[in-house]
Amino acid sequence: MNIKEAKEEILHTIQIYTRKDAHGQYLMPSVRQRPVLLIGPPGIGKTAIMEQIARECGIGLTAYTITHHTRQSAVGLPVIVKRNYQGHEYSITEYTMSEIIASVYETIEKTSCKEGILFIDEINCVSETLVPTMLQFLQNKTFGTHPVPAGWIIVAAGNPIEYNKSAREFDIVTLDRVKRIDVEPDLAVWKEYAWAKGIHPAILSYLSLHNDRFYHVENTASGVHFVTARGWEDLSSILYGYEDLGFSPDASLILQYLQEPEAARDFAGYYALYAKYRQDYQIPQLLSGRLSEEEFQNRCNLVQQASTDEKISVAGLLLDGWNSFFQKFQKEDQFTTTLHETLKQIRTSLLRGETLDEIILQRKQALKVRAENHLISSEEYDQADQITEILENCLIETRRERAASTDAVLDILRDALSDAVDSRKTAAARTSLALEHGYRFASEAFEDGPELLFLTSDLGHNPKAVQFISIFGCEPYFHYSEQLMFQEKRKSLLREIENHS
Structure with missing residues (x-):
């Protein structure tokens, strides 16, 4: 499914998991509340929808990229404590609270949200020492000996193994305890998000002409070449910044965001033409009715003689206006x-x-x-x-x-x-x-x-x-x-x- 459908599915899951009876008890027992496992290519918005969902539901959010953690920060540190068993005192090892679980409680304290999402990103890219911990987390909803608080839904995300050399497959025992959602890039859905976020219009009209350039990952002899939705969004931000300061974006800048040389060169050429069309057609003045009839007709004549690419660019300028x-x-x-x-x-x-x-x-x-x-x-x-x-x-x-x-x-x-x-x-x-x-x-x-x-x-x-x-x-x-x-x-x-x- 696409990222919009995945968001809707998670919203429904949260609503079902957090239903309560007349006594305030959760209707679905914790053991049946499967963690959600989002599997999809990098940069398609898995993390972004978690923030949107938390805001829309009015619940808390604690997010971690698990690859940044060691076994100690995930599980807790060992401490020696005294315990009395059948009249004899023994020294045993226990663990302090996991940093991740502690962060959930801190979120509850700060926000007064007793319900929320614990989001763990890149869960299938952890180090070997953390693999058993992650499996235990997905299967039993605990880090070490400390459970995730009631009312908090676990959502984990990972990349398919073809996109990440560090990624690993989960075993059947684990997969049979999670609610797996596979997410694929979808340009039409991304455009809805892009218009709402104000993504640069040159990017939107370019992708209308070149659908195949929206998302692309390829292993070549010279290395991995890729273009992602995240790359386009970050490129949009830098383009606006360059324009505000009067700088001229070139192919070398664009290659820093679209890490596929041919796509970067092609978009750089398109952007230069788009900037020219923006000057030529003066769409904001046209839409506001500030052009004379003669000026209006001159621009109509200019479009009629233009190439297909230029016409699509003008349509993009209209959409942006x-x-x-x-x-x-x-x-x-x-x-x-x-x-x-x-x-x-x-x-x-x-x-x-x-x-x-x-x-x-x-x-x-x-x-x-x-x-x-x-x-x-x-x-x-x-x-x-x-x-x-x-x-x-x-x-x-x-x-x-x-x-x-x-x-x-x-x-x-x-x-x-x-x-x-x-x-x-x-x-x-x-x-x-x-x-x-x-x-x-x-x-x-x-x-x-x-x-x-x-x-x-x-x-x-x-x-x-x-x-x-x-x-x-x-x-x-x-x-x-x-x-x-x-x-x-x-x-x-x-x-x-x-x-x-």
Whole structure:
């Protein structure tokens, strides 16, 4: 399965393992709660989904790369203790608590999350001295003599042996005690993640032209050559950094991330052309309606005379331009929704007799704890911080107006919500216009060519786009989506005919 399906499967597993009866006891006994074993190539997002799952479930996360550990840190150190057996005192060896298990308890203390995920990465690449410990861990949920706390789900990850010389196969006894999930790279799923993360548009349009370059590992006489999803994401970050500082990325830089010489050279050439197209077509101005009709038509004519690769690049520029509008709307939409929910909670607290300054202080303390324990994303933190700032401004306003009653305080808070609603409406209107301008340009420039279907297909891979269009609509998108579905159905039928002929 792909990484998105694997994430969904783990989410379901956690929900099932953590169900409780009326007395607060776990319905599934610990012995039946098989550890999840993720097996997949390096760099496809196994670690990233653990962080996402922990945030979405509101549970703790303790993560370890086991290859960095010795037997002592995993099992604990031996200590001599005195024990009395049948009237005789003996010196025996016991072990201190494993560093890994201790870290789980520290996470529980810091986050107050009694349930969580213990994630062990590269579990099939441990040293020979740790192999028995890892097998015991998967089979019995213990490190040394110390069990993983109740309510904590074990997830382990490893690479197939063809990707890692240090990797080893597990025996049947161990495999029969785990919930194994095999994960494969999937470009379509990665694109959904990429649009959400803001991966550089040059990378996305390049991979649309060269699907086979997304993930590649090959052993050659000169060594291992590889390109991974992690490599593309890290390359995206460095490209943005170079652009911000006015530096020029070249093939030698790209080879540091795409460690396959031919792919690095090819992408370097494509990136140079993409940067030129970005200057030539001025897509942000086009989508905002800031181009004159003459300038608009000139760019349509330019596309009509362009090569297929250039047309796909222009489609990529349109997708990136649209994505900036979708991001702004989603930010306004999420902020408005969160502010509305926050004000409802504050209203309840005010009616209970709490003061606004007490509520603000509680919010600040809770936000600090969540941030220190990595239970909140940077976007969520910024949003929460912005809401706190609004509340503080409201507090200043209540003091200035001497608004002592709960109703007077709530009126001031409602004014703040009204401003957020207006900002959301403005962002929605601008995004709808950008879709209108972009599709008008695409239909005239591509002249009903396949690039229009490519544009619509990739737009459908963008979760922000799908969410916006489902709310506000977009007739051209629906029109070309129907064409796309018809063509895909036709191709499927032709394949079936060929298979039976």
